Amino acid sequence: MTSPRACSALSAALEEVSLAVGLAGSPGLAIEFFRHMLRTAGVLVAGEDTEPSLARVAVLVDPQPEHWTAAKAAAPPIVVVFSEPANDADALDALLAGAEAVLHGNSPPAEVLAVLDAVGQGGTVLDTIQARALVDVARTAASQAPIALSKREGEILASIATGDAVKQTARVLGISPKTVENIQSRLFRKLGVRNRAQAVARAHELGML
Numbered sequence: 001m002t003s004p005r006a007c008s009a010l011s012a013a014l015e016e017v018s019l020a021v022g023l024a025g026s027p028g029l030a031i032e033f034f035r036h037m038l039r040t041a042g043v044l045v046a047g048e049d050t051e052p053s054l055a056r057v058a059v060l061v062d063p064q065p066e067h068w069t070a071a072k073a074a075a076p077p078i079v080v081v082f083s084e085p086a087n088d089a090d091a092l093d094a095l096l097a098g099a100e101a102v103l104h105g106n107s108p109p110a111e112v113l114a115v116l117d118a119v120g121q122g123g124t125v126l127d128t129i130q131a132r133a134l135v136d137v138a139r140t141a142a143s144q145a146p147i148a149l150s151k152r153e154g155e156i157l158a159s160i161a162t163g164d165a166v167k168q169t170a171r172v173l174g175i176s177p178k179t180v181e182n183i184q185s186r187l188f189r190k191l192g193v194r195n196r197a198q199a200v201a202r203a204h205e206l207g208m209l
Helices: 004-014 029-041 065-074 088-097 109-120 128-144 151-161 166-173 177-191 196-205
Strands: 020-025 044-046 057-061 078-082 099-104
Touching (some): 020 029, 020 065, 065 078, 078 088, 088 099, 088 128, 099 109, 151 177, 151 196, 177 196
Parallel strands (some): 020 057, 057 078
16 A cells, blocks of 8 residues: 555655556556556546546556557557566566556656656656667567678678779779778678678678679
8 A cells, every 4th residue: 555655755756747557457455546546646547537638648547458558559658567576578578569667556646747747748768788688689679680792892891802902893883992991991880890801701601792
């Protein structure tokens, strides 16, 4: 049950915040407790206390697929609340599915309000573990994504593979050596290499040559 002190802190924070949330989730004590906490703090529940269209944030408590579908159709930013402490994989799944923040049912009311308000203003709220997990996912995806070379980058890669020097490449392509060097540097960055030998080896590895 929310303590008087916690409710007081949340109500004080609410004095300068106008907030209405859409609340949905699996029926049970968890969502009723969260509804009670919000109303005690003066937060409006869209569709119950005000018009559904006024919801600044969609709060999903222990959501099922249909709750996600409805929330995404309505389009406000989403905050997921797990009644039980979620493991890191559950939190990551929720974030990748579109949540802007993941909370636990035992989060202090003042923290809940701060997160809802931040998300309602267009922010994303992550703890350190969640941020680290998302960075790891992004890096893995980037490393597995196909590398697209421009026509000129492909020509320079082919020239490097035949053993041509920069001046030879420039002469064959009809461009300046400086331009070759600039495009070559861009090519190296795309391939994640530091020199011409590594570029050729990486290109063979990726099936580009």
